[in-house]
Amino acid sequence: MTERRTQAQIPLKEFYTPEDTITLDYETQLNSPGRYPFTRGRQADLYGASGWIQRELSGEGDPVRSNEQIKYLISQGQMGIDVIGDSPSMAMLDPDHTLAANAVGTQGVSLCCLDDYRELYKGIPLDSISVSSSLPPIFALAGLYLVAKEGGVSPRRLRGSVLQTPFYAEDCGYAMQMPFNLRLRLSLDSMEFCARKMPKFHSFVEDTYFFSESGLNVVEEMALGFVEIRHLVREMIKRGVDIDSFAPRIAILVNCGMDFFEEIAKIRATRRLFARMMEEEFGAKDPRSLAVVITCHTSGLSLTAQQPFNNIVRGAVQTLSLVLAGVQAIEVSAFDEAYRTPSKESHLVGLRTQQVIHLETGVAKVIDPLGGSYFIETLTNELESRIWGMVQDIEARGDPAELSYEGWFRRFFQDAMERYGKQINEGRLLKVGANVHQIPDEEDTMLKEFTEKKFEPCWDRIEKIRLYKKGRNEKKNKEVLQKVHQAAKQPKASLVEPVLAAFGDGATMGEIAGVMRLAYDYPYDPHGLLEPPI
Amino acid sequence: MKNSRVLIGILGLDQHEVGAVAVARMLRDAGMEVVYAGRFNLPAMIVQTALQEDVDVIGLSVHSWEYLYYLPELMSLLEKKQVAIPLIVGGSIITRADEAGLKKMGIAAVFGPSATPQGIIDWITALSGENRGLRNKKYG
Numbered sequence: 001m002t003e004r005r006t007q008a009q010i011p012l013k014e015f016y017t018p019e020d021t022i023t024l025d026y027e028t029q030l031n032s033p034g035r036y037p038f039t040r041g042r043q044a045d046l047y048g049a050s051g052w053i054q055r056e057l058s059g060e061g062d063p064v065r066s067n068e069q070i071k072y073l074i075s076q077g078q079m080g081i082d083v084i085g086d087s088p089s090m091a092m093l094d095p096d097h098t099l100a101a102n103a104v105g106t107q108g109v110s111l112c113c114l115d116d117y118r119e120l121y122k123g124i125p126l127d128s129i130s131v132s133s134s135l136p137p138i139f140a141l142a143g144l145y146l147v148a149k150e151g152g153v154s155p156r157r158l159r160g161s162v163l164q165t166p167f168y169a170e171d172c173g174y175a176m177q178m179p180f181n182l183r184l185r186l187s188l189d190s191m192e193f194c195a196r197k198m199p200k201f202h203s204f205v206e207d208t209y210f211f212s213e214s215g216l217n218v219v220e221e222m223a224l225g226f227v228e229i230r231h232l233v234r235e236m237i238k239r240g241v242d243i244d245s246f247a248p249r250i251a252i253l254v255n256c257g258m259d260f261f262e263e264i265a266k267i268r269a270t271r272r273l274f275a276r277m278m279e280e281e282f283g284a285k286d287p288r289s290l291a292v293v294i295t296c297h298t299s300g301l302s303l304t305a306q307q308p309f310n311n312i313v314r315g316a317v318q319t320l321s322l323v324l325a326g327v328q329a330i331e332v333s334a335f336d337e338a339y340r341t342p343s344k345e346s347h348l349v350g351l352r353t354q355q356v357i358h359l360e361t362g363v364a365k366v367i368d369p370l371g372g373s374y375f376i377e378t379l380t381n382e383l384e385s386r387i388w389g390m391v392q393d394i395e396a397r398g399d400p401a402e403l404s405y406e407g408w409f410r411r412f413f414q415d416a417m418e419r420y421g422k423q424i425n426e427g428r429l430l431k432v433g434a435n436v437h438q439i440p441d442e443e444d445t446m447l448k449e450f451t452e453k454k455f456e457p458c459w460d461r462i463e464k465i466r467l468y469k470k471g472r473n474e475k476k477n478k479e480v481l482q483k484v485h486q487a488a489k490q491p492k493a494s495l496v497e498p499v500l501a502a503f504g505d506g507a508t509m510g511e512i513a514g515v516m517r518l519a520y521d522y523p524y525d526p527h528g529l530l531e532p533p534i
Numbered sequence: 535m536k537n538s539r540v541l542i543g544i545l546g547l548d549q550h551e552v553g554a555v556a557v558a559r560m561l562r563d564a565g566m567e568v569v570y571a572g573r574f575n576l577p578a579m580i581v582q583t584a585l586q587e588d589v590d591v592i593g594l595s596v597h598s599w600e601y602l603y604y605l606p607e608l609m610s611l612l613e614k615k616q617v618a619i620p621l622i623v624g625g626s627i628i629t630r631a632d633e634a635g636l637k638k639m640g641i642a643a644v645f646g647p648s649a650t651p652q653g654i655i656d657w658i659t660a661l662s663g664e665n666r667g668l669r670n671k672k673y674g
Contacts, residue, residue: 087547087598099574102603103547173549175573214552301552305626305647338647339627340599414555421556425651434647441630441648452629454599527574 007259007429008217010382016374024377029272033326033367034291037275039268039380040368041326042291051364053080053130053329054354056347057297059109060086062461063119066109070124072344076351080130080160082331083120083140084108084341090174092136094510095458095465098529105458107341111135112465112509117143118150127153131160132205132295132329136176136513138186138496142503145198161202161251161295162190167228167400168211171410177526178517180401182488186495186516188235193496195246202251202293204232212255213301214413215420218266219383221255223390224409226273230391231400233282243282247289251328256318257299263318264370265379267294267325273384295329296322301420305338307433308447316353323357323364330354336451345450465508472506480505481515481534488519538662541589543571543580545604550597553625557595557654564655577608584619590662591642596625602632609640620661624649 004012013020024030033041055078059066070081086108088100094112095104104110111117121131126148133140140162145155166183169176176183187204194203206229212221229250236246252270256263274292278284298318303311315332322330332353334346342350358364370376397403423429430436433444480502487498495516502512514524515534524532542558544551551573558568569587571580584592594601601623612619623636624645633644643657 087549090549091547093547099547099576101546102600103598106599172551175549339629414559417552417555418559420552421560425560438648441646448629452631454602457599457603 006262008219020374020378037272038291039272040371051358055080055082056350057082057084057331059084061105062458063116067120082132084134086110092176092513094508095462099527102457104461114503117147121147127157137162139509142500146504155198158198159200161205163205163207165207172214172413173210179520180404182520189494189496191246202249205251205253207253209253209255209297215416219386222387226391227394243284244286244289247284251293253295255299256296257302260321263321264325265383268380269384294327296327297331298333300333300337303337304431304434308335308451310433311335319357339451343450480507485515485519488516537565539567539589541569541584541592543575544573544595546600548598554595560651577604577611581611591658592621594623
């Protein structure tokens with residue numbers, strides 16, 4: 001018989017007994033939900049009356065179309081908003097950039113100036129719904145802050161989050177072509193700003209989702225996540241910011257693959273590790289600083305292009321594991337994920353998956369129902385020790401900024417991509433419909449009418465943004481961009497206020513990002529196709 | 535016979551790199567020489583790199599719909615410059631209908647989600663051999 005192992009290659013026994021958990025100390029290692037070290041949950045009333053935040057990642061076309069999409073999802077019971085930008089927006093390029101031509105609005109919503117955010121959030125109650133995003137964080141923050149203020153909503157009431165990805169974004173996924181130090185500074189400045197002005201807003205979501213989609217296992221996913229969190233926390237402390245002023249607003253957006261129990265144990269181990277680290281190492285005192293908010297986007301990598309109906313089953317299984325682990329928000333990767341950003345149909349399936357599990361199964365009625373299981377507790381301990389071991393190992397390699405410049409992280413991700421590809425090709429990782437139980441392509445038709453439906457890029461938006469830029473006062477735009485450039489030149493200045501001012505005055509994301517790059521001796525346009533405006 | 539020399543690249547702002555990296559390493563393991571052009575390429579850059587690096591086959595990894603608009607431009611560039619290097623395309627988003635369209639356009643081979651590693655290697659080996667015979671002639 002082949003050896004039993006988890007997806008992260010942790011050896012498994014046939015069954016577990018009290019012997020396996022004999023050294024487990026309830027009070028110090030588990031404790032009740034809502035009590036240190038929060039292994040069993042961050043709050044005593046985990047899901048309250050309404051459940052976790054049930055939402056789906058949305059965004060396509062121009063901001064008007066995405067606004068309609070959001071309103072539809074809310075009408076169907078979505079409890080929070082999570083907006084994803086198209087690939088130009090993610091790369092901080094305006095739609096009129098040459099490289100963006102065929103990508104405007106196809107993999108998310110196209111957003112590049114304040115007018116876009118006004119349209120995106122039109123008629124949405126920003127004072128009562130949480131607004132999260134997969135967007136360049138400084139601009140998502142600026143857009144939300146400015147639109148809320150214009151609409152008479154105090155930024156102090158805003159809930160939601162932005163992802164901070166200074167470490168790994170360049171290496172696997174959302175390259176913005178900015179130097180490490182600038183990426184880091186933008187994150188830290190945003191966190192400082194939010195601690196003062198947006199106390200309910202999660203200014204630092206550690207996104208372990210996107211980089212683990214390169215094929216990392218759960219140990220690697222969380223270890224890299226902790227390395228980034230620890231670095232940002234240390235830098236904030238160096239700046240003299242009180243840990244308890246920003247730590248309660250750190251959250252982790254995790255991935256969720258198909259190894260059911262391992263994913264549950266990962267989340268429980270993460271809560272315990274985070275609490276101990278915050279208290280013992282960083283001296284946090286506020287209980288909210290110790291109990292980390294965990295949200296999840298279920299794995300797109302785990303889904304298949306073949307037999308897309310199987311993806312609905314995968315989403316349901318992953319959602320169940322997340323609810324059993326106890327998380328604060330869930331987005332289910334859509335069944336058409338292998339082909340496109342979610343269609344209306346797959347959005348509804350994702351939302352209904354969550355609603356069926358929440359309202360029909362009763363699994364959310366008791367917190368941490370698997371707590372005390374010989375197996376789950378053993379696996380939680382094992383993951384805790386492996387994740388921490390890897391954090392120590394990476395930190396022992398030296399300054400993460402250096403590691404990033406040397407390409408150490410990039411190689412790490414590339415090795416994982418290769419390993420994942422091999423596992424699938426060699427049949428060591430089974431994917432029903434893809435490398436086992438296949439059917440001929442011509443018979444694989446169920447749901448394909450949704451997965452294969454395409455729409456065109458928003459070409460008219462390119463012209464619209466060109467006209468928008470021409471319609472501005474060029475001299476004034478230059479001035480506001482110069483102010484951003486000057487601030488970026490001074491390492492001690494905060495970048496948030498000048499970015500807010502420039503964005504508020506009509507400068508675009510591409511322009512603001514470009515002048516910040518210039519201040520760090522990087523090219524204004526990473527692709528060498530645009531002239532700097534200043 | 536010298537080993538196949540293959541360019542692997544991604545077009546436009548498609549940032550999904552898992553497939554390209556996995557395929558590049560797989561081809562290397564199979565003894566081929568891989569010129570990895572990475573992300574953010576426009577058609578003209580692909581053609582230029584392919585010529586500079588004297589590759590036998592151009593392989594594009596596609597995980598966004600951008601390729602649908604870039605490939606006609608790329609094919610006509612190859613034709614205009616009389617470059618006889620076969621172009622192959624792979625990616626999980628390619629549907630059967632897309633595949634038919636691509637073949638019509640003159641793409642030498644298309645690898646959808648069900649392509650096998652050996653299938654890709656065999657195709658590239660065959661195309662490289664053919665290509666050497668056809669060098670400096672128009673690819674037909």
